[in-house]
Amino acid sequence: MMFAAIALFSAFAVQPVMVADKQLFEPTANMRTRNEILQSSHFRSEPPKRRYEVTAPIGKGSGKGLPKIHGPADSRLPLVVLDAGHGGHDPGAISPHSGKREKDVTLDIALAIRDQLVATGRVRVALTRDGDGFLVLQDRYGIARRLKADLFISIHADAAENEDARGGTVYTLSEVASDREAQRLAARENKADIINGVNLGGQDTEVSSILIDLTQRETMNVSASFAKLLLREAKPNMVLRGNSHKFASFIVLKAPDTPSILFETGYISNREDAEFLASREGQAKIARSVSSAVQSHFARRLAGN
Ligand SMILES: [Zn+2]
Numbered sequence: 001m002m003f004a005a006i007a008l009f010s011a012f013a014v015q016p017v018m019v020a021d022k023q024l025f026e027p028t029a030n031m032r033t034r035n036e037i038l039q040s041s042h043f044r045s046e047p048p049k050r051r052y053e054v055t056a057p058i059g060k061g062s063g064k065g066l067p068k069i070h071g072p073a074d075s076r077l078p079l080v081v082l083d084a085g086h087g088g089h090d091p092g093a094i095s096p097h098s099g100k101r102e103k104d105v106t107l108d109i110a111l112a113i114r115d116q117l118v119a120t121g122r123v124r125v126a127l128t129r130d131g132d133g134f135l136v137l138q139d140r141y142g143i144a145r146r147l148k149a150d151l152f153i154s155i156h157a158d159a160a161e162n163e164d165a166r167g168g169t170v171y172t173l174s175e176v177a178s179d180r181e182a183q184r185l186a187a188r189e190n191k192a193d194i195i196n197g198v199n200l201g202g203q204d205t206e207v208s209s210i211l212i213d214l215t216q217r218e219t220m221n222v223s224a225s226f227a228k229l230l231l232r233e234a235k236p237n238m239v240l241r242g243n244s245h246k247f248a249s250f251i252v253l254k255a256p257d258t259p260s261i262l263f264e265t266g267y268i269s270n271r272e273d274a275e276f277l278a279s280r281e282g283q284a285k286i287a288r289s290v291s292s293a294v295q296s297h298f299a300r301r302l303a304g305n
Helices: 002-013 029-041 102-120 137-146 180-190 210-234 271-278 280-303
Strands: 020-023 054-057 079-084 124-127 151-158 168-173 240-248 260-267
Touching (some): 079 102, 079 137, 102 124, 102 151, 102 260, 102 271, 102 280, 137 151, 151 280, 168 180, 168 210, 180 240, 210 240, 210 260, 210 280, 271 280
Parallel strands (some): 079 124, 151 260, 168 240
């Protein structure tokens, strides 16, 4: 796992470190008050304690400022950052049927999810982009880290040469891809930064820390448990692939301390999926699935499970 820790750091080392973000994972006074609020509605026990402390460079400061936070103006409520994949000069996959671009579909889905989450009144929500802008991958999770997000959800739509391929898949981070297809997909999604001329190639750093490794492992476990919840909630609402939780090395999931998933919501290359993803009804079904999973997730976290 030390190898993983070093690999993780090298992902951060490619950018100038603007701010060192020292986060203590002991529950703070602020977190306790947040729990009191949530307990008053549904939850009872103390939150799980984070055991490790990590100092890691925060995502690159883009100078653009942080996005608006939607929902209740109460900083004690959990914050979910939604990341609409691609954007700007990176269209993502393009549907051979409708010509729809992944970057437009992912934005529509992210906005639908935002609206569903805000309607619950129980979480705050921010979007990495709410228009057709381009962001390098590190800026995407960098925004989540700078906002101290509790959950990061990146929205995508897959494409395959086989037009029959369809269904959603949820990915969480692993240095080892679960299969060749997962590896291929991660390589393609990670290409967004190459498009923008950013070299992510392995710059090593002297710095490595077992604490980063432990924090990352804990974060990966939380991410995987959210992935399972999301699939459970999505199952009645949409088509999912047979093996619908997979692992791959997506750059966008590499924040060591923010539970993160990448949701490939379906195949834009498949006629039915493309129609579903582009329709208001389909988007609302995806949004409801995510919203239910998010609520169960925070309920569980606070219950210490
Ligand atoms: Zn994508």
